[in-house]
Amino acid sequence: MSSQTDETAAKTGAKLLCEALVNEGVDTVFGYPGGAVLHIYDELVNFRDSITHILARHEQGAVHMAEGYAKATGRVGVSLVTSGPGATNTVTGIANAYMDSTPLVVITGQVPTHLLGTDGFQEIDIVGITRACTKYNYLVRSAEEIPEIVREAFYIAASGRPGPVLIDIPKDLTVRKAVHKMPEKLNIPGYAPHAFAEQGKVEAAIEKIVSAKRPVFYVGGGVVHSGGTRELVELVERLAIPVTITLMGLSCFPSAHPRSLGMLGMHGSYAANMSISEADVIIAIGVRFDDRVTGDLKKFAPNAEIIHVDIDESSIDKNVKTHISMTGNAKDVMRQMIDILETRPAPPAGRLDAWWERIAAWRSHAPTAYENHPEVIRAQYLCEEISRLTDGEAIIATDVGQHQMWLAQYYRFKHPRSFLTSGGLGTMGYGFPAALGAKIAFPGKQVIAFVGDGGFQMTMQELATAVQYRANLKIIVMNNGFLGMVRQWQEVFYDNNYSEVDMQFQPDFVKLAESFGAVGLRADHPSHLAEVLTKGFETDGVVVMDIVVAPEDNVYPMVPPGAGLKEMILR
C-alpha cells in the first residue's frame, strides 16, 4: 500500500518511538537504561502521563516482568534495554516468551550506525543472537521507519501464534530528526495468520467426535491465548467428553469441572494419561504434542485417531501424525464446532457411559493422594493450602521444577490467565519477576509468586523493584534446600548419586526480605503453615514466605524419560 497519510513534523527517533508506543496502547514498559538508549530515556520522561516505566534490577527480570504482564493481560508486554550486555541479558526472557508463545516487543539500543561491525563499546549483534528465539526481529536503519516498524512489531507479536519481536535501534537514529509517513495499511508479504479452519474439515471432525466411543480432549496454551475458555466449556458440556490439559493450558478449564481429568504428561494424573493412552479419538486443541506430554512417541495413543487444531501449521504433524488437522485459531475453530453441533440432534445421552466408568476407575486409583507428616511440611500440602486459602482466585506464577509440578497437580484453577509458568523453556528465576509484571498490570488482584529456593536465588534481586513500586506481591519460597527435580532424577535414575544438587548454604530468606524493606515470614512445621500463609496474604506490601518443606520428596506420578504414558511410576 503506497498511499500515505498522517504526516508529522520532524521529530527525533526517540520521540517517534515513544509516540509509536503510545499509539499501540502501551501503558507500561519494563526496562533498564544504558548508554545506547540515553536519548530514548531522555524522551520517555515527557511521556510519563501515558507510559509508566518499571525499573528492573536486571534485564532478564525486566523481560520476565513484561512476559508476566502479557500472560496475565493478553496484551503485548514491552521491555526496553540498552545494547551489549543489556541486550544479551534479555535472551533468556525472549527465549522463554518464544517457547511459551507470549507476545512481547523488546526494544534494544545499539551502537551508532557508523560503529556497527567495529566491535564498538557495548556492541553486540543482538539481531543475530536472537534470530532463533524471536518470531521476528529488526535492525532499524533509519529514524523514518521507526513508527512503521513498531506498528508491525506489535501486530506480528500479537497475531497468529503470538511471540516475541525484537527491535534493535542504533543510538544515532534516536536523536536524528525525521518526518515519518505511516502507510494506511500494513503490508507484510508472506504473513497471513489463519482464524477459521476449513468448514469441511470441521464437519468431518465433528462426525468423528460424536461417533467416538472413547474420545478425549487434549487442550493447551492455544485455548488460553485465543481466549477460548467459554467455547471450550460449552463444547465439553455439549459432548460430555473428558478433558486433559497441558501445563500451559491449565488455567483454561476449571480444575473442579466434573469433566476435567487434570494435567497429562510426565507428571500428569493417572486418569489423564490412561485416558489418552486408551482413547479412540483425541481432540487436540491449541497444543503441540510436546515431548513432556507424549512420552515415547511410538507408544503414544496407539489406537487413537487424532484431530488437531492449531494456529501454527508447523505444529501439525510435527511429532505425531494426525488424521484430521485444522489450521486456525482455537477459539474460532471451537466456535465453528459448536455451530455445527447446534444444527444436529444432540448426541445420545449415555453413549459414553462405559468410557466414563473406566475413567472413574482410573480416578479412584488416586495416585496424587499423599499422606501428611506430623512434623514436616509436605510440598503437596503447601500447594493444597495455597489453593484453599486463595480459593483459586489468585494469579499465580512459578518457575520450573518440583514446586511447579506440585502446584499444577494440587492448585484448583478457576480462571484463564491465572497461571503464569515457564513451560517450554523451563526457566528457573522466571516466576517471581513474572508475578511482579502481572501484579503491576493488576494491582487490585491477588498475585503470588510460588518459587523454589533455587530459582528464587536466580532473580531475587527484583525484590528491590517490587518494593520500589510498592507492589502488594506475595512470594512463597518452597524451600527444600535442594535443586529438587534434578535431585529426584538423580535419586530415581542415577541410583541416588547426588551430584551438586544440595544447596549447602542458603541465605536467611526472612532477613533477606527485611533487608530489601519487605516482610519476611517463615513456616517450618505443618501446624504453623496456614497461620503463616494467612498472615502473609493479609500483610500489606511485599512479603516473602520461606516455607521449609520435606527435603527429599518426589513428584508422582512420573513417566520416566523414554517411556510411554502408561508406564507411570506411581509412588
Place this chain on the structure above:
Amino acid sequence: MTHYITVEMVNRFGELARVVNLISGRGFNIEKLLVNTSGKTDISLAKLCLDGDRDKVDVLMKQINRQVRVTEARVLSRDEVSGDEFFVSEDK
C-alpha cells in the same frame, strides 16, 4: 536423500539469515545455495539442496514457511528440477 528446495522471501537484509539459521539450527547441512532476485517485485529466490529424512524436511519446510517474510517455501520433485542447471549440476 537430497532434497531440492526453493524459498521465496522478501528481498531485504536479514531474511536469508533467518532461513539459513533455522535450517542449520536443526542440524541440516546446506550442500548448495543460490540466491537471486525472483522476477517478482521485492522478492528474492533461494534455491538450495540439503540432505535429510523426508519427514524431518517436511517439518522444516513448514517452519520455513512460518517465517514472517517468507512468501513460499517448497520441496521440488526430481521432474521439476530436471531442467535447472543449478540443481542438476550437483548430480555430476
